[in-house]
Amino acid sequence: MALVLGIDPGSRKTGFGIVSVSKGKPTYVTSGVIRLPVDQPLAPRLAVLFENLNALIDEYSPEQAAIEEVFMARSAGAALKLGQARGAAMVACVSRNMVVHEYSARAIKQAVVGTGAATKEQVQHMVKTLLNLPGEPAEDAADGLAAALCHAHSQQGLSALASGAMRRGRLQSSHL
Amino acid sequence: MALVLGIDPGSRKTGFGIVSVSKGKPTYVTSGVIRLPVDQPLAPRLAVLFENLNALIDEYSPEQAAIEEVFMARSAGAALKLGQARGAAMVACVSRNMVVHEYSARAIKQAVVGTGAATKEQVQHMVKTLLNLPGEPAEDAADGLAAALCHAHSQQGLSALASGAMRRGRLQSSHL
Numbered sequence: 001m002a003l004v005l006g007i008d009p010g011s012r013k014t015g016f017g018i019v020s021v022s023k024g025k026p027t028y029v030t031s032g033v034i035r036l037p038v039d040q041p042l043a044p045r046l047a048v049l050f051e052n053l054n055a056l057i058d059e060y061s062p063e064q065a066a067i068e069e070v071f072m073a074r075s076a077g078a079a080l081k082l083g084q085a086r087g088a089a090m091v092a093c094v095s096r097n098m099v100v101h102e103y104s105a106r107a108i109k110q111a112v113v114g115t116g117a118a119t120k121e122q123v124q125h126m127v128k129t130l131l132n133l134p135g136e137p138a139e140d141a142a143d144g145l146a147a148a149l150c151h152a153h154s155q156q157g158l159s160a161l162a163s164g165a166m167r168r169g170r171l172q173s174s175h176l
Numbered sequence: 177m178a179l180v181l182g183i184d185p186g187s188r189k190t191g192f193g194i195v196s197v198s199k200g201k202p203t204y205v206t207s208g209v210i211r212l213p214v215d216q217p218l219a220p221r222l223a224v225l226f227e228n229l230n231a232l233i234d235e236y237s238p239e240q241a242a243i244e245e246v247f248m249a250r251s252a253g254a255a256l257k258l259g260q261a262r263g264a265a266m267v268a269c270v271s272r273n274m275v276v277h278e279y280s281a282r283a284i285k286q287a288v289v290g291t292g293a294a295t296k297e298q299v300q301h302m303v304k305t306l307l308n309l310p311g312e313p314a315e316d317a318a319d320g321l322a323a324a325l326c327h328a329h330s331q332q333g334l335s336a337l338a339s340g341a342m343r344r345g346r347l348q349s350s351h352l
Contacts, residue, residue, distance in 0.1 A: 043266050043276035050267040070256055079252040083259020088267045090219050090260070091226040095271070100219035 003029060003062035004155075005098070006148030007053070008140050009089040011081035012038055014049055015140025018060055019131065021152045028131040029060060031141040036085075046088040053092035065093040066151035068143070069102040103150050108143075111150040179205060179238035180331075181274070182324030183229070184316050185265040187257035188214055190225055191316025194236050195307065197328045204307040205236060207317040212261075222264040229268035241269040242327035244319070245278040279326050284319075287326040 002022075008015035017031035034052045036045045067089065073079035093100045106116035112130065113122045124142040128135065130149060137145060178198075184191035193207035210228045212221045243265065249255035269276045282292035288306065289298045300318040304311065306325060313321060 041276075042278065043270050046263055046266050047270040050271060073252040073256060076249045076252050076255040079255035080246055080249060080259040080262075083256040083261075084263035084266070085259075086256075087222055087260035087263025087265075089263075090222050091264045091267055094219050094223040095226060100217075102218065 002064065002152075003060055004064050004066060004148040004151050005057065005060070005062040005093070006066045006144040006146065006151065007089050007093075008068055008143035008147060009049075009082065009085040010140065011085045012036055013140050014053075014085060014089060015138070015142070015144035016053070016056065017127075017137070017141055017145030017148050018056075018062055019145065019148045019152055026131065026149055026152045028133060028145070030056075031137050031145050033138055033140045042084065046084060049085060049088045050092045053089060054096060057093065057096045057098065063098065064151060064155070065098045065100045066147040067100060067102055068108060068147055069104045071104065101151050103147060103154075107154075108146050108150040111153040112146045178240065178328075179236055180324040180327050181233065181236075181238040181241045181269070182320040182322065182327065183241060183243045183265050183269075184319035184323060185225075185243065185258065185261040186316065187261045188212055189316050190229075190261060190265060191314070191318070191320035192229070192232065193303075193313070193317055193321030193324050194232075194238055195321060195324045195328055202307065202325055202328045204309060204321070206232075207313050207321050209314055209316045218260065222260060225261060225264045226268045229265060230272060233269065233272045233274065239274065240327060240331070241274045241276045242323040243276060243278055244284060244323055245280045247280065277327050277331075279323060279330075283330075284322050284326040287329040288322045 003018055003020050006017045014034045018029040019026045020029050034049055036048055070082060073082055090100055109118040109123060110116040113126045120139055123146050124136045124139060127137060127142045127145045179194055179196050182193045190210045194205040195202045196205050210225055212224050246258060249258055266276055285294040285299060286292040289302045296315055299322050300312045300315060303313060303318045303321045307321065
């Protein structure tokens with residue numbers, strides 16, 4: 001069984017999710033959102049992200065991390081802020097000897113929903129469906145779980161996640 | 177005596193410099209450039225930055241860090257890369273319980289050269305002069321030292337660095 005930590009870094013909120021993968025099947029372990037204290041200077045703000053991720057890694061010992069690759073940002077200012085959060089998140093993982101994998105948003109959506117053009121809502125819905133969650137996770141947590149699922153899918157030779165779930169009719173039943 | 181670590185983060189090269197401040201006078205301790213392995217994926221690249229800074233902090237135990245604030249970047253792509261390096265550098269400091277201070281490029285130039293519009297060459301030259309160095313430090317190392325000098329200046333109530341040096345005629349003699 002391998003644990004995969006997925007991270008959706010942001011300068012205000014960073015979503016995370018851990019899934020375990022056993023016999024080609026992903027299982028939910030935990031997920032959540034780390035809220036950065038935006039009223040504080042940058043260094044203590046990034047410290048909150050770094051320390052919370054370190055504590056999470058120490059608690060669950062995931063071996064691999066998956067993080068969304070960023071190609072475009074709204075502006076140079078937004079890119080700088082996102083980059084700082086990404087850098088802090090990545091070194092939190094490598095400081096715990098984890099291997100960090102990057103996936104494009106398109107690849108993550110493709111792996112989880114079956115189309116690279118999926119909406120945020122579709123990602124949330126399919127994450128809930130694929131992991132048999134009782135409710136939809138918060139958007140940032142869902143994005144973290146989606147990154148973890150994408151990595152699990154690409155590394156473990158899982159059968160296509162989205163199409164498998166649809167074949168089993170879970171996409172429909174989860175609406176009930 | 178307080179040690180100040182100045183950092184000039186970059187996605188390819190990160191300059192650093194440590195100065196000690198005693199009785200209002202800054203003294204050179206060390207400086208250098210951390211070169212990131214640009215042929216490697218982002219995570220191991222940032223790991224080199226994080227680990228080298230941690231090793232530096234462990235060796236010299238500076239209490240305070242000074243880092244250049246970034247307002248503008250050439251492009252969103254450049255801003256993202258710079259942000260990632262900045263984030264990694266900042267958490268390297270906060271993970272060692274250092275306090276990190278940010279200064280605008282203008283404030284650093286003002287403190288070191290006496291004008292916020294100083295050129296890179298003027299900064300290099302004044303860093304050499306103020307710290308009585310035998311030669312000019314590399315550009316990135318000079319920028320790290322300049323950030324440290326700026327913090328020393330603002331925190332320790334040093335007499336204006338640049339004007340003091342000029343009064344003592346060191347600006348002229350260092351040309352000899």
